[in-house]
Amino acid sequence: xxxxxxxxxxxxxxxxxxxxxxxxxxxxxxxxxxxxxxxxxxxxxxxxxxxxxxxxxxxxxxxxxxxxxxxxxxxxxxxxxxxxxxxxxxxxxxxxxxxxxxxxxxxxxxxxxxxxxxxxxxxxxxxxxxxxxxxxxxxxxxxxxxxxxxxxxxxxxxxxxxxxxxxxxxxxxxxxxxxxxxxxxxxxxxxxxxxxxxxxxxxxxxxxxxxxxxxxxxxxxxxxxxxxxxxxxxxxxxxxxxxxxxxxxxxxxxxxxxxxxxxxxxxxxxxxxxxxxxxxxxxxxxxxxxxxxxxxxxxxxxxxxxxxxxxxxxxxxxxxxxxxxxxxxxxxxxxxxxxxxxxx
Amino acid sequence: xxxxxxxxxxxxxxxxxxxxxxxxxxxxxxxxxxxxxxxxxxxxxxxxxxxxxxxxxxxxxxxxxxxxxxxxxxxxxxxxxxxxxxxxxxxxxxxxxxxxxxxxxxxxxxxxxxxxxxxxxxxxxxxxxxxxxxxxxxxxxxxxxxxxxxxxxxxxxxxxxxxxxxxxxxxxxxxxxxxxxxxxxxxxxxxxxxxxxxxxxxxxxxxxxxxxxxxxxxxxxxxxxxxxxxxxxxxxxxxxxxxxxxxxxxxxxxxxxxxxxxxxxxxxxxxxxxxxxxxxxxxxxxxxxxxxxxxxxxxxxxxxxxxxxxxxxxxxxxxxxxxxxxxxxxxxxxxxxxxxxxxxxxxxxxxxxxxxxxxxxxxxxxxxxxxxxxxxxxxxxxxxxxxxxxxxxxxxxxxxxxxxxxxxxxxxxxxxxxxxxxxxxxxxxxxxxxxxxxxxxxxxxxxxxxxxxxxxxxxxxxxxxxxxxxxxxxxxxxxxxxxxxxxxxxxxxxxxxxxxxxxxxxxxxxxxxxxxxxxxxxxxxxxxxxxxxxxxxxxxxxxxxxxxxx
Numbered sequence: 001x002x003x004x005x006x007x008x009x010x011x012x013x014x015x016x017x018x019x020x021x022x023x024x025x026x027x028x029x030x031x032x033x034x035x036x037x038x039x040x041x042x043x044x045x046x047x048x049x050x051x052x053x054x055x056x057x058x059x060x061x062x063x064x065x066x067x068x069x070x071x072x073x074x075x076x077x078x079x080x081x082x083x084x085x086x087x088x089x090x091x092x093x094x095x096x097x098x099x100x101x102x103x104x105x106x107x108x109x110x111x112x113x114x115x116x117x118x119x120x121x122x123x124x125x126x127x128x129x130x131x132x133x134x135x136x137x138x139x140x141x142x143x144x145x146x147x148x149x150x151x152x153x154x155x156x157x158x159x160x161x162x163x164x165x166x167x168x169x170x171x172x173x174x175x176x177x178x179x180x181x182x183x184x185x186x187x188x189x190x191x192x193x194x195x196x197x198x199x200x201x202x203x204x205x206x207x208x209x210x211x212x213x214x215x216x217x218x219x220x221x222x223x224x225x226x227x228x229x230x231x232x233x234x235x236x237x238x239x240x241x242x243x244x245x246x247x248x249x250x251x252x253x254x255x256x257x258x259x260x261x262x263x264x265x266x267x268x269x270x271x272x273x274x275x276x277x278x279x280x281x282x283x284x285x286x287x288x289x290x291x292x293x294x295x296x297x298x299x300x301x302x303x304x305x306x307x308x309x310x311x312x313x314x315x316x317x318x319x320x321x322x323x324x325x326x327x328x329x330x331x332x333x334x335x336x337x338x339x340x341x342x343x344x
Numbered sequence: 345x346x347x348x349x350x351x352x353x354x355x356x357x358x359x360x361x362x363x364x365x366x367x368x369x370x371x372x373x374x375x376x377x378x379x380x381x382x383x384x385x386x387x388x389x390x391x392x393x394x395x396x397x398x399x400x401x402x403x404x405x406x407x408x409x410x411x412x413x414x415x416x417x418x419x420x421x422x423x424x425x426x427x428x429x430x431x432x433x434x435x436x437x438x439x440x441x442x443x444x445x446x447x448x449x450x451x452x453x454x455x456x457x458x459x460x461x462x463x464x465x466x467x468x469x470x471x472x473x474x475x476x477x478x479x480x481x482x483x484x485x486x487x488x489x490x491x492x493x494x495x496x497x498x499x500x501x502x503x504x505x506x507x508x509x510x511x512x513x514x515x516x517x518x519x520x521x522x523x524x525x526x527x528x529x530x531x532x533x534x535x536x537x538x539x540x541x542x543x544x545x546x547x548x549x550x551x552x553x554x555x556x557x558x559x560x561x562x563x564x565x566x567x568x569x570x571x572x573x574x575x576x577x578x579x580x581x582x583x584x585x586x587x588x589x590x591x592x593x594x595x596x597x598x599x600x601x602x603x604x605x606x607x608x609x610x611x612x613x614x615x616x617x618x619x620x621x622x623x624x625x626x627x628x629x630x631x632x633x634x635x636x637x638x639x640x641x642x643x644x645x646x647x648x649x650x651x652x653x654x655x656x657x658x659x660x661x662x663x664x665x666x667x668x669x670x671x672x673x674x675x676x677x678x679x680x681x682x683x684x685x686x687x688x689x690x691x692x693x694x695x696x697x698x699x700x701x702x703x704x705x706x707x708x709x710x711x712x713x714x715x716x717x718x719x720x721x722x723x724x725x726x727x728x729x730x731x732x733x734x735x736x737x738x739x740x741x742x743x744x745x746x747x748x749x750x751x752x753x754x755x756x757x758x759x760x761x762x763x764x765x766x767x768x769x770x771x772x773x774x775x776x777x778x779x780x781x782x783x784x785x786x787x788x789x790x791x792x793x794x795x796x797x798x799x800x801x802x803x804x805x806x807x808x809x810x811x812x813x814x815x816x817x818x819x820x821x822x823x824x825x826x827x828x829x830x831x832x833x834x835x836x837x838x839x840x841x842x843x844x845x846x847x848x849x850x851x852x853x854x855x856x857x858x859x860x861x862x863x864x865x866x867x868x869x870x871x872x873x874x875x876x877x878x879x880x881x882x883x884x885x886x887x888x889x890x891x892x893x894x
Contacts, residue, residue: 030601049795049796050795050796051792063587070795070800070801071792071795071796072794072795072796072797072798072799072800072803072804073798074799075798076796077796077797078792078793078795078796080789080792082789084789084790084792084793084806086790086793086794086808087812088811088812097794097797097799097807098797098798101794101797101798101799101800101803116563146796146797146798148797149798158876243706252370
């Protein structure tokens, strides 16, 4: 493993920000840590970089314990959330900074700066002042600066956080393509699930300083580990249920579940696509509380006569209006039985 | 690396940085001051603390204490009254010549007290401009001292309050207006509370400077008016009553300590919890007759109060003799000096340069140590301690140098370095006050960014901090230079008769009768003023609004 954390723990005062985290990143792997703000994901990066000392546990790079190795000797790169470009240097001066620190010759520096600025799509920008750059351009310069010394591990803190949506969506594709070509090992953190799923080979979801789930984007999306992960991913139809043979008893009545579902008192996730609208006299009777336009579909919020609210995904034309009476039927294929305790 | 090891390494680094400043202050400040206080209050190895009661019982000492306090209070109130409109105008208005006005109001602050005293003599003294025009003389009244104090400290208020005012977000007031507050109510409930700590800090600084005023009162006070500092000088060098001087020194020390503690507290409050914006976006053109009248009033005040005394000084240096007074400066007259007075220029520059180098080194190291994020209470205490030389009797320090630094291994009496060392003591607080806010404003994550790119802590400091604080460093050096150049209280004791500095030469010339001596004093003061003003105008080109507290 290129990077491994073993029981990494950091406390700020009485608060445990990283709680015995174990994490391994293989060479050429792109791992994205996903979590709400305050879940400890930035602290994780700082601990690996050597900017935040651990209270216990260890960080290994290439198998070597990094205790006592200061940040500037770890050979990892970190792209800061708000870039932290050096204001008194121009673009070239920023990109070549790490090369100078590693004693590269002037010639090597200028060649590498040109190469990297081409790579991030800012050819010929070396002489520009960083204050004159747009947000997206600063982002690219920060990336070039972090890549320049060829770090064995590149870490990105909310890499696309401050950019507008269309730019973000374009850049995330470019980044994945770039890292693939360069074979860079990447550990990124973000609170944006879209970004994480688009960028990562593997997604790690964090909650309160612990790892809640780790897996491929598809695995995490299809089978959230517990109610917290499901709700963090934006699913609202999460309830406690008693799972029996092919059917579960829920506040919404009996709901079909996949045959291989584990039995007992469980947490049940009903994806919006699994909530099918039927005429009012069939299925679970509900009133349409609200509808939200989502571009490709309409999210319909339903208030059953009995039980918690439900969200359904509807085709644009088929969506009912607020106040309409409808019935609901459930599709077993879009229902998952989750592990872990029930979310509040 | 575990946290404990990191903390140990951090405090080791801090101790290393602090070692030199601490040693400097111990040897060249604490030791001489203690030595002279001990000389005055210790007989046969026991402290004569009863002297406090004896001295305080003397009516003329009480008179001095009373005068020192009330003139400082009145000077502070007057300065605030006159300078706050100036602070507002320079903070919120945008008008042609603003930069020049800003530079002009700062010139008096770096002028040597001796020059200020001389300039006011030329304006309101016997045979002064007002005397010639209307027969008005103020040099026998307290007004001359008060006006000179306002002149001297105008910049302190404009810099401290105006600097913050220009960065207060005007949208805060707008938000209050939108919630139904009138223009005045919005100002009173939003802006005024935000400004209050800065006003308090400025007022305390002015109070400190006027409470310990020496050169101005020495020249303008005549025999009637005497501050503590002047009285300490008189007791030490004229009456040779060291025990009274020691008691007065201790009283001043306690008072200054209290003022500085209050000041540190208000400054800390000022540093917290305010939303600041770039000063460039808050200023706009004056609108309406009222605002233009305010601007005109401020310009008139600056012209009358700050420029006129200096102009009169220059005029007097030429009066009746053309360049004669200047020419006379190059000749030995045998009486006042052993050398031609003009040599004082070279002496002053040499001393001031050496003092600047020392002050920047000591103050710079102390600032870097104080910036470290893990700085604790001990360090904050050191922060306040660094300000002490501003207020502790310079006369005491100077005389302390003479009696304390006269034995091996520290026999410096015959050494030229004695003068720069004393001057550097006064320069260090300015260096620290200028550097500290800038160093603290450097985002710690820039340093971290440099570290993950492979820069060692020292390299990161050199590559990231230094370029960002280079201007502040130059400004600090300039202030230290100007202050050293004008230092009078300590230098008057330790400058050797054959190597006088400019302020010492001016004071000696003023102390002798005759038009030629008076004219020469004016000429020499003009030279000193020009050197200081040039140093300051160079600085003003470097300065931004965010730099420093002075």
